[in-house]
Amino acid sequence: MHPFTYTRAATSEQAVRALAAAGPGARLLAGGTTLYDLMKLGVERPSHVIDINAVQELSGFDTSGPRELVFGGLSRMSDVAADRRLVEGYPALSEALWRAASQQLRNMASLGGNLLQRTRCPYFRGGAPFACNKREPGSGCDAIGGIDRGHALLGGSRSCIATYPGDFAVALVAFDGEIDVLGPNGARSLPVEQLHRDPGDTPHVETSLRPDEVITRIRVPATRAGRASTYHKIRDRESYAFALASAAVGLEMDGDVVRQARIALGGVATRPWRAREAEEMLRGRRLTGRAAEEAGRIAMRDAQPGSHNEFRIELARRTVADALTIAAGRA
């Protein structure tokens, strides 16, 4: 681990000022579940770590409001996952949290930090001798032509095919979640769907956050589609693994006819991936097994396989179909 200095912020404003003062080598410390891991690997080498765990206004959440659900950026994944109103009214959001990581990690990890979790690409995490444009811009991408079984089928570029690993952001994207951020020039909001960037030629720039901004809140508009929802996650084992393919689905139904569908894919793309064409296709249709499978096919229509990950195209199609079936069963 490389030497670094450490300070604690007591308020969001202090954290923002400390970020601005410390410059580009600074990192915020929330749960530490990703940051410390990457620091030990030498992938993250912050010169300055600003601990925001003592910032009171960032913790806590409120799922009782009629218009929106509100989550502090520092609320812990395990606390939110266990919230009864979420479990009953928005199972997709709860499942996306408790199907991630392990209980120990969820106890520590914050929602804001979770949105920013970095890829599990082994060429990114492995360090030398692997080339990685995310880790060292311009060095190349060894995932392309390498062990790409877990890599992105959607959204990749010639510079990077790293999969966005998170689950909660996928569910948020399905439900039009927004984040509030605080920076030196004040507060702003943006849709979670605009938080993560396509890798393009700059895969090291992963989000549209500025380096001196703090995620203060996550907000989700209240919707009837919350109840008939699921986060369906298929992985190499039953727990404690990243998705080979996942689907966050929410449905508003008239009997067995779809009034509105929300579908987002995880584990198969470089960022949380909303499948709007599949949603459109389902609108006004009876949700038969065939329709669900067609939605899966449309969602994966633009998939580009590499050497070892083609099976996940079919897997993702079927994951979407199963997720739609599960969600419909909750309507």
Add this chain to the structure above:
Amino acid sequence: MPDGKYPSTPRVDAWDKVRGAAIYAADDARPRMLHGALAVAAVNRGQIVSLDVERARAAPGVRLVLTHQDMQGVQSAGFLLGGGFAFQSFQPMLSPAIHYRGQPIALVVADTVEAAQHAASLVAATYAVEPFQLSLDAPAQDIVAQHGSPLPQATYADKVAGDADGAYAAAAVKVDATYLSPPQHPNPLELLSTVAEWRDGTLIVKEGSQNSGAVRHGLARQLGLDPARVQVLSPQAGGAFGQKNSHQSHTVLAAVAARRLDAPVKLVVSRSQGFHGASFRPASRHRVRLGADRAGRIAAAIHEADQQTSRHDLFPASFTEMTARLYGIRNFRGHERMVRTDVQTPGYMRAPFEHPAGFAFESAMDELAYALDMDPVALRLANDTTVDPLTGRPLSSRHLAECLRRGAERFGWARRSMAPASMVERDGTAIGWGVACGAHKAAASPAAARLEAFADGRIRLAVAGHEMGQGIRTALANVLARRLSVDPRTIEIIVGDTRAADQHLTAGSWGTASATPAADAAGERLIQALRSLDPGYSGGAPAEVLRRAGRASVAVEVATKAPGQPDAVFQRLQGGLPAVQGPEFPDFVSMSYAAHFAEVRVEPRTRRVRVPRIVTVVDCGRVVSPRTAESQVRGAAIWGLGSALREISETDGRYGGFVNADLAEYVVPVHADVPEIDVGFIDEPDPRLNALGVKGLGEVAMTGVAAALANAVHHATGLRIRELPIRLDQLLAAPAARPT
């Protein structure tokens, strides 16, 4: 108990383990302790051209940086299978040569582990690289047949009985299939770790090992020391699984640094470095041919296999030693080849040969059952034997048919319908039931034991053996407690300590069969010694006898060996060298057996495979510690599941080494994967092998589990998958079953 069965004694060290009082090597923390960290090679083959350690030396807290230029006089410890002590003949850092990516190129020692790791990251090397190869499809010059090689031919020559090729050609029903098993890493939870220190010219090493004798003699050879000047303490290993069965590459580095710095040095090899710095299960490929008559009587079996080795060592396979003996097949031919690849030398990982061989052979048996349209249990029962097909000698005991019958009963096998994809839940979930058998040599090594009873009530047993979590202390306590009629909790058991007894490798499922007979014989000797003090003594706490006789203590020593072994094996025991006999003994052949029954459920759309239950029934002779034995079988079922459905060490042909070198990406089962596991034991003693009738358990319990699962997947889906691990990659390659 009147039937001779042993009671289910709680694990004697359970309380210590849950309190954290069981001490592992890296738990040693002392004020003057220094910490090491390794810098490792970034290329897979070549030579170091330049090595810049100046920045590392100048980093805060650094006391020492060792490279190949600082190791004058240090020797290789020699290869375990070549008269030496180490998992490979190659000792890193004795020259600029690089034989595999991840090979240590420098050791940094600092005041804290963080300072050492940081400084290690500052070591910079340049290399002259050479081409390398990693594949089983290697050029001819990289393939070495074991038959006719420099390896001991008594063990490694082709296994031949009758005329397999002729009988196969003439057979009415045939199977000919090829199976693949990937490289896998055992990943014991306890990382490879060593604390080395010197006291008055004596080197004291703490290291979790299953072969403290080899660590001792390996270090003595490497450093030119009298072995009397080396002490190795390995009271616990936090999992070993064969990876810790010999002298490791990092240990001597810690010893040299400790000598230079005159302070204890702790070196913990990181998880990722452990993927490259120690042995692993090599890739192997098996072609199995079976020929039978229409009644299911197997006339011929031919098993040919290639297994990966390193470029610098010949690590041989013993696949066909087991498959030749699994059934009564009179015409058998086994042929094994080693394929040189540019890796650290692979080695023994739980059921090292029996697991991949069992997957291949028992999958082929299932294919034969379907070719014959014959129930897979009935096929196996029709090919039972009481005679060893290779030698014609009697088997000392064999209860495989009883394992099959009891297992089938417990599992409910009679309700199975034969046709693939014929058992389906209402929601379309496919149900698959599979069976497979396993066998493993029942071997034994010499063991020395010293048993001491004290007037204050203590009883202390020191014996050759290692505690790797399997429960050898509990087995020893159970045996000795019965022999002496005392409470097992009053017995202190010292294992893995070269100061207390000469230590032999504990592996190959011979640990209990070697150590418990020695403990039992020592108990008998102690009773005789107590009778000489009090002729009326007939068991019970010895303290009373000692007090009446005015003695503070009485000690006895015994040494036991396997049937037919010459006394010369005790010299090998004293020299830290393997001295194992089995499965062949002068008058008989001994094997342990297991039958496994597995159920899988395959989701209709995604084809995700779940395993709700596994039934295993084992013939391991007398069960001397039922509690820990059941635990061993459960662990084996879980590992079999991992090996069948989860685990693979991925290689990238451009770089060598292993890509998924951590516990997130190397996928082992988690609790949510673990099925209901029903364990049964035949528990019939095998008195020809040793007085207690103990055979081996740890490895036979895993042998065949993967095949039972693969056969269950076939039964559920109709897909015959011949490459491990069985994952969605293969299951989705074929059209899915539709919900009904």
